[in-house]
Amino acid sequence: MSSLFPALTDGPAGRTALRFGDRSLTYAELAAAAGPLAGRVAGHARVAVWATPELETAVAVVAALEAGVAAVPLNPKSGEKELGHILADSAPALVLAAPGTDLPPPVAALERVDVDVDARGTAPAPAGNASAETPALVVYTSGTTGPPKGAVIPRRAIAATLDALADAWQWTGDDVLVHGLPLFHVHGLVLGVLGPLRRGGSVRHLGRFGTDGVARELDGGATMLFGVPTMYHRIAQALPDDPGLAKALGGARLLVSGSAALPVHDHERITAATGQRVIERYGMTETLMNTSVRADGEPRAGTVGVPLPGVELRLVEEDGSPITSYDGETVGEIQVRGPNLFTEYLNRPDATAAAFTADGWFRTGDMAVREPDGYVRIVGRKATDLIKSGGYKIGAGEIENALLEHPGVREAAVTGEPDADLGERIVAWVVPVDPQAPPAEGELADHVARRLAPHKRPRVVRYLDTLPRNDMGKIMKRALTS
Template sequence: MTLLFPSLDVDHEAPAVQVGDVVLSRTELLEAAATVAGRVAGARTVAVHAEASMATVVSIVGCLLAGVPVVPVPPDSGPRERGHLLRDSRAELLLGSPGWEDLAIPAVPVDPTVRTALPSADNTATATSAGVGEPVGVTAGPPALILYTSGTTGAPKGVMVPAAAIAADLDALAEAWAWTPEDTLVHGLPLFHVHGLVLGVLGALRVGSRLVHTVRPTPTAYAAAGGSLYFGVPTVWSRVCDDPVSARALASARLLVSGSAPLPAPILHRLATLTGLPPIERYGMTETLITTSSRVDGERRAGWVGPPLKDIRTRLVDDETGAPLPSDGQSIGELQVQGPTLYGGYLGSPEVTADTFTADGWFRTGDAAVIAPDGHHRIVGRRSTDLIKSGGYRVGAGEVEAAILAHPQVREAAVVGLPDDDLGQRITAFVVAPDLIGGGRNTGSAAGDLTDFVARELSVHKRPREIHFVAELPRNPMGKVRKSALAPPVTR
């Protein structure tokens, strides 16, 4: 039918997509989407109120059928954020009924029960050749999706994701995970990110597997869904582990996938114990989609995100000199990527786009990583926050976090480098460990014990110089720790 939704040899009248209590067959979904496609045809860009609902799924699929770039807008976005998304994308209308009073464009309700016969011709925009002046390495073609990053500096940038990149990524993941129409995919992730939308909705539709979206990713909802393939983020899997009855109900599944943030080793091991399924971890960015993943038939290592997917190439370069680094399992460098899943650039920002590529067409991820001799990758973290230069050593924050989390009384941990006149940066840990400091125990003594514990597990120069015990770590909606919000308590 289209580049993203090919005609498949599946039962088109069987239940295909379920969101909450609403269920549609593949035919019903595509006919409802065809109604939307007719409404938006010819529009420059269309925004979608991306709540967890069947109307959202129908709206996004309808825009893709019409070849109109779609901008998913988080349902909890504030006036400033959504105003920027709508202005920057130049969206002409918003599909959905959010009740926002500050909208400067029409809001059009979408009813999944209103359907139109499918067109016989494919009117979806397909990939075209790259335009003059585009950076070497971008994926050619008009954007299917415009996904906004939560920029660390300035306003969020619109990442243009072509249909060709989405198709290539989903096909590579289907091969790595042995994902077939026989699967039932279950997740309750947001429908405005790569994980929940591209993989979790478009992936199921492209492969032909049934999708059950639980609206919220609760352990009981996951347990009741009866899936063979489950998607979650570390926060979801942590809560599943805290509900052993629900966790054990997932033992009948074929594959558990974790992404969007590193899965702490203790959670991975506990989940594997409860379900009998060591989860797969994968890595990617909005700009690259998913580029590495453990394979269903391969080794799954805690803290590692597998080898590159089909047709993806990766390399490490020295953070300061730009020289290539060996894949020796030890050298830390910037991870750079090439392949057909790369984005088409930042909307309206060709110069910023060009800066993300090397002269020979490699995308600069900005992530520090290690590559093992067998091709498995370990993501240390963002170069800006997770590669700590302390006393002449380069220390990956993720390695120190993993060591802290190995302590049986530690629940969560985040490590950053704070400015230090002597060391350049001092390794500082923020730790959630109420059992370790319970009973009125002196926090200084507990911090000393934890520092010694890390020093026994890692090189002494990697031990935290400072430990702050906190009630919780600040996280974004996808469960990633917001390290920019971490700061030592103010002393008077």
């Protein structure tokens, strides 16, 4: 298979490819730095990458991919037990890291290669033996239902997803992307770093997200912003007091949110202040990207758009039968099929078999409805967000959006718990704007009933100081217990 990054050899050599803070590399410099490192790792099956938000991480992953070697990104915030599981499972031959970085046990036990971004060797020749199915990355899932599983992502999945997004977002080499996402997840690494490099464009990583950095980079020529809902929520909060931020966002070509649903209330606040609409896309580790609102389509808040080119998507009932009516109300599990899918869970043939139907559709575990025009609206996870109450199938996501429209609610999560009469009752977990005077339980229940339907109102409201979240800003509902 040809190089995933043609611009390394055929693009404008002097164009900036990567910028992290005040450190940057042109395409010529990236190719020269990746060349010696690709030669060093060539021939191994897998190498670990200590995925700090630095130039070295990007160079390490590019070198591995050019050598036809699978990279295993490691989260620097992971504990010793989780790191031990990942290393035992993936058995990387080496760990690539920035010089001077202290590696914790058990990572420190691996043979280490320091990434020299100032090296000036020969540009790496793409590995001739790398096929479309050759593993490119092994990315570990969050492990909410057991030890993390390593999703083996082949080269064709990366190429298919990034090329489909180029079509959907009109993404070209003229685009300059800014983001501050971690580099051990698909969003920050594949979309946020490999995406611009495949297009021959540029990426500016903030190192650490801040609205001042977003404004600075968008004012300085960046055209696109990638973020997660937590980031856009902070932007929405800052906009009323920061006209410079509003102006910078208003000049962007594309604002994209992903990894979790962006509340409609934040959509509306950002649009009102900037004139821009944030578009959402939907993907996961095992599938990379499945759907997106298109740059030339209707930016409909609360939806994740339509299937990307090459991706088949269907909704199914609990018995696996396809849902054929696009009525915006019928809830089903999303299943997908296409070149964007992972190959397997490393060393887990049982889990791999269970993840696919007999005819090759991947069971995402995400629940959604489809509008008559094909737009997809996620309502939650099958395991934690589908609530069966009084004979209805209810998605937690729409109730959360309704709660966030109440002026007294800062954050909200919705779960279900057993109920002798209803089967499950709806429980709202609310972080109030004013902890000393939270909105009353009945007031919130009536608020939801008026906006949605009476059977979707919360039967119980529990007040918290904060909601538990992971590194990507997703609410960890399994940590919400009575």
